[in-house]
Amino acid sequence: xxxxxxxxxxxxxxxxxxxxxxxxxxxxxxxxxFWYRQFPKQSLMLMATSNEGSKATxxxxxxxxxxxxxxxxxxxxxxxxxxxxxxxxxxxxxxANPGQGYYGYTFGSGTRLTVV
Amino acid sequence: KQEVTQIPAALSVPEGENLVLNCSxxxxxxxxxxxxxQDPGKGLTSLLLxxxxxxxxxxxxxxxxxxxxxxxxTLYIAASQPGDSATYLCAVxxxxxxxxxGQGTELSVKP
Numbered sequence: 001x002x003x004x005x006x007x008x009x010x011x012x013x014x015x016x017x018x019x020x021x022x023x024x025x026x027x028x029x030x031x032x033x034f035w036y037r038q039f040p041k042q043s044l045m046l047m048a049t050s051n052e053g054s055k056a057t058x059x060x061x062x063x064x065x066x067x068x069x070x071x072x073x074x075x076x077x078x079x080x081x082x083x084x085x086x087x088x089x090x091x092x093x094x095x096a097n098p099g100q101g102y103y104g105y106t107f108g109s110g111t112r113l114t115v116v
Numbered sequence: 117k118q119e120v121t122q123i124p125a126a127l128s129v130p131e132g133e134n135l136v137l138n139c140s141x142x143x144x145x146x147x148x149x150x151x152x153x154q155d156p157g158k159g160l161t162s163l164l165l166x167x168x169x170x171x172x173x174x175x176x177x178x179x180x181x182x183x184x185x186x187x188x189x190t191l192y193i194a195a196s197q198p199g200d201s202a203t204y205l206c207a208v209x210x211x212x213x214x215x216x217x218g219q220g221t222e223l224s225v226k227p
Contacts, residue, residue, distance in 0.1 A: 034215070042207070045217075049214075091157075093159055104162050104165035105150065107160035110158060111160035112157060115132065
């Protein structure tokens with residue numbers, strides 16, 4: 001079936017540094033991928049839509065200069081958290097839709113970011 | 117603005133019970149509704165997808181229904197097992213092409 005691979009699963013970084021998270025579609029091409037953020041005991045909030053070969057579309061209230069998204073190929077999207085601060089600590093999940101109508105959305109395994 | 121609500125927020129049942137999780141949404145103009153399972157610290161696993169033209173979908177001990185006109189969906193789990201313990205999320209794909217999630221129901225099945 002359609003698989004989305006996300007890496008790393010956990011990362012700890014110091015305040016002020018940048019962290020890159022990768023999201024890959026392993027057996028299908030994804031012109032669009034989605035990045036979500038999840039706080040403890042809360043639901044997923046859409047941060048941005050990643051578009052292959054063009055700029056990402058950010059949701060209201062999401063700082064595009066802090067959360068840089070690159071979708072350089074049909075199977076890879078990256079999210080870079082720049083100048084990370086402790087309040088950026090969260091669970092980040094990517095998603096893609098394999099298409100063909102009936103699969104729905106497939107999610108990566110998530111990345112737990114802790115900024116110290 | 118689409119809002120998705122899940123009731124209850126948490127549920128604890130003894131093993132073997134049948135149970136129902138509820139999901140409601142405010143805007144009936146959706147493409148589909150999807151139920152997911154999330155284990156602690158993990159990503160989402162898709163359980164069932166119901167297209168807007170469908171009424172229900174079944175997979176093993178799971179059955180999901182959709183009443184688009186009333187903005188409701190239910191996830192029925194038969195003969196619950198401890199391994200079913202997880203958070204269950206419903207999400208609707210709205211006509212803007214965005215997946216809107218509910219807050220989830222945290223299920224605990226006690227042996």
